Amino acid sequence: MIRDSFALLGEYTGMAWQSIIAHKMRSILTTLGILIGVTTIITIWTTIQGLNTYIGSVLSDIGNSVVYVEKYPWVIKGDFWKYRNRKNIGWREYEAIRRHSRLARAVTPQVVASRVAAYDDKKLEQVAVLGTTESFTETGSVTPESGRFFTGADIRNKARLTVLGAQLAEELFKKSNPLGKRIRIGDMKYKVIGVLERQGDFFGQSRDNFAIVPIGTFRNVYGQQRGLQIAVLAATSAELEDLKEELRGILRQTRKVPAADEDDFAINQMDQLTGFYEDATATLYAIIFIIAAISLLVGGIGITNIMMVSVTERTREIGLRKAVGAKKNNILSQFLMEAIALSSIGGVAGILIGLLAGSLILSLLKVTGGVDFSAIFVGFGFSAFVGVVSGFYPAYKAATMNPIDSLRYE
Amino acid sequence: MLIDIRALSKKYLLGTVRVLALNEISLSIERNEYVAIMGPSGSGKSTLMNIIGCLDVPTSGSYTLNGQAVASLSDDELATIRNKEIGFVFQTFNLLPRADALHNVELPLIYKGVPKAERRIIARETLEKVGLGDRMDHKPNELSGGQRQRVAIARALVNNPSIILADEPTGNLDSTTGEEIMKLFADLNAAGNTIIVVTHEEEIARKSKRIIRLRDGRIVSDETVEHEAAV
Numbered sequence: 091m092i093r094d095s096f097a098l099l100g101e102y103t104g105m106a107w108q109s110i111i112a113h114k115m116r117s118i119l120t121t122l123g124i125l126i127g128v129t130t131i132i133t134i135w136t137t138i139q140g141l142n143t144y145i146g147s148v149l150s151d152i153g154n155s156v157v158y159v160e161k162y163p164w165v166i167k168g169d170f171w172k173y174r175n176r177k178n179i180g181w182r183e184y185e186a187i188r189r190h191s192r193l194a195r196a197v198t199p200q201v202v203a204s205r206v207a208a209y210d211d212k213k214l215e216q217v218a219v220l221g222t223t224e225s226f227t228e229t230g231s232v233t234p235e236s237g238r239f240f241t242g243a244d245i246r247n248k249a250r251l252t253v254l255g256a257q258l259a260e261e262l263f264k265k266s267n268p269l270g271k272r273i274r275i276g277d278m279k280y281k282v283i284g285v286l287e288r289q290g291d292f293f294g295q296s297r298d299n300f301a302i303v304p305i306g307t308f309r310n311v312y313g314q315q316r317g318l319q320i321a322v323l324a325a326t327s328a329e330l331e332d333l334k335e336e337l338r339g340i341l342r343q344t345r346k347v348p349a350a351d352e353d354d355f356a357i358n359q360m361d362q363l364t365g366f367y368e369d370a371t372a373t374l375y376a377i378i379f380i381i382a383a384i385s386l387l388v389g390g391i392g393i394t395n396i397m398m399v400s401v402t403e404r405t406r407e408i409g410l411r412k413a414v415g416a417k418k419n420n421i422l423s424q425f426l427m428e429a430i431a432l433s434s435i436g437g438v439a440g441i442l443i444g445l446l447a448g449s450l451i452l453s454l455l456k457v458t459g460g461v462d463f464s465a466i467f468v469g470f471g472f473s474a475f476v477g478v479v480s481g482f483y484p485a486y487k488a489a490t491m492n493p494i495d496s497l498r499y500e
Numbered sequence: 501m502l503i504d505i506r507a508l509s510k511k512y513l514l515g516t517v518r519v520l521a522l523n524e525i526s527l528s529i530e531r532n533e534y535v536a537i538m539g540p541s542g543s544g545k546s547t548l549m550n551i552i553g554c555l556d557v558p559t560s561g562s563y564t565l566n567g568q569a570v571a572s573l574s575d576d577e578l579a580t581i582r583n584k585e586i587g588f589v590f591q592t593f594n595l596l597p598r599a600d601a602l603h604n605v606e607l608p609l610i611y612k613g614v615p616k617a618e619r620r621i622i623a624r625e626t627l628e629k630v631g632l633g634d635r636m637d638h639k640p641n642e643l644s645g646g647q648r649q650r651v652a653i654a655r656a657l658v659n660n661p662s663i664i665l666a667d668e669p670t671g672n673l674d675s676t677t678g679e680e681i682m683k684l685f686a687d688l689n690a691a692g693n694t695i696i697v698v699t700h701e702e703e704i705a706r707k708s709k710r711i712i713r714l715r716d717g718r719i720v721s722d723e724t725v726e727h728e729a730a731v
Contacts, residue, residue, distance in 0.1 A: 098613075112598055411611075412579060414582065414611060414655070415659075416611050417579045494555050
């Protein structure tokens with residue numbers, strides 16, 4: 091029986107197509123619900139898949155064995171003021187970690203300000219200035235593309251030297267060689283000793299538009315009071331959790347946190363961002379699932395309805411097909427195929443529109459990287475499933491009609 | 501014996517009334533016979549036709565078609581028998597309106613599982629046999645009543661069935677066209693086909709070779725028709 095219907099698959103498809111063509115307007119209106127449902131699914135699916143790939147590739151650049159000691163956690167839940175009243179993280183904490191941590195391979199203090207950068211007659215507003223130490227190459231996983239990074243001596247001497255991000259170097263110097271030139275950052279002049287490798291964009295924001303100076307120089311110029319961010323690289327990524335515990339101990343002691351109180355600092359990690367992102371996408375998934383389910387349900391009911399009409403209209407045809415030898419299964423398959431074809435039209439159109447819309451959203455978000463074509467299977471699977479479910483009752487009704495009565499039907 | 505019916509009864513419920521449509525009838529028909537079944541409405545002739553055509557099963561009694569007992573078969577088994585043994589011709593033609601003549605004739609072959617290319621050839625030959633070789637790609641609404649009935653006859657013939665079962669085949673045709681269709685049946689019978697025509701018109705029944713008359717679910721006469729002057 092199953093082999094039977096397989097051999098006749100081509101016939102059923104042809105019959106379905108003929109019937110749909112014969113009622114173009116009715117078919118289009120019927121499949122509209124499916125179209126909307128599948129478009130929704132595919133648009134969001136494409137967008138999220140694109141974001142996942144993109145964010146995954148960017149985050150893996152940043153490195154997962156580094157934790158950041160800061161005043162604020164990266165994802166704030168609840169009362170912002172609780173965090174605001176905390177003491178800044180300062181030089182004392184940095185020194186304590188550097189001296190006492192046994193699991194840290196590198197400890198890097200970082201402090202950031204925004205200043206005007208200028209060279210010759212070229213002037214750029216709002217350039218990020220990062221004050222740090224020589225170990226930034228390890229914790230920040232950056233490498234100079236040309237020239238060199240700071241040495242320990244440069245840092246200790248609070249030298250008036252700077253290393254530039256690739257984007258900033260390009261904008262200030264165009265094609266000329268920046269090495270050895272003097273640029274102005276804020277009110278101070280620095281000699282360029284290196285340019286870093288390009289890191290690329292993140293959602294259209296350049297990650298290469300900054301200048302690095304020795305932290306001592308930064309503090310002399312821009313003030314001591316500014317809070318620090320301390321990046322700590324674990325000796326091995328397996329020891330990351332142990333490292334966090336060790337840091338907590340050191341910090342609580344240094345900051346004299348009473349035993350009963352909670353931490354008054356945050357130890358941040360990339361996981362938090364990915365976790366936050368995953369929570370956000372899970373919500374998004376739940377929302378599309380509901381929207382799609384509703385429109386597919388409505389679309390499915392539309393298909394059931396129109397298939398009931400189609401079966402009634404063709405009662406005599408069904409009687410005749412049975413008279414000349416069609417079995418129940420033949421009739422069932424014929425009408426089931428018609429329902430599947432009907433919903434697949436909406437499905438295919440929805441896939442196309444959804445892929446276009448998804449790519450458009452990704453390009454507006456400045457997310458690069460390809461579109462994930464697994465969405466095609468999702469869309470096709472959904473519409474075929476709706477076709478089968480919504481077509482089953484009318485098809486079953488057709489299949490079990492009595493041939494004598496249906497041949498006489500007026 | 502092609503058809504062997506013994507003590508066959510059919511009862512059914514019409515609302516709350518039990519109707520005895522066929523009352524213990526026995527009947528046999530040989531291969532290559534040309535039989536007319538006659539009777540006024542309510543005589544049971546339609547019920548008998550439905551049972552002979554394997555569209556319905558009797559309440560009691562036996563029916564053997566071409567050596568096979570069909571009284572107790574399932575719906576799907578009956579469908580297979582109809583496909584193989586019976587060619588139906590209806591008063592209202594019952595063609596698929598959106599399909600051309602060729603495709604209409606192919607229909608029984610589809611359910612027999614004949615491959616497409618082969619189907620085309622057989623359907624073409626059959627349409628030529630009924631004189632419609634030049635109308636194969638016409639849809640039913642592009643054909644005259646007589647031509648439509650010829651398409652239906654070609655569809656009935658295409659599977660080489662044991663019986664052609666025609667239910668009032670001239671009922672929707674004018675008398676000249678009706679004559680032509682009856683001539684076609686006579687030719688088909690002469691070529692070896694077994695034909696059973698159900699009708700209430702004496703004139704149509706007279707074209708057959710044997711007339712079986714029903715009244716109130718019983719056979720009241722079974723006579724051979726004398727054809728004096730051949731046309």
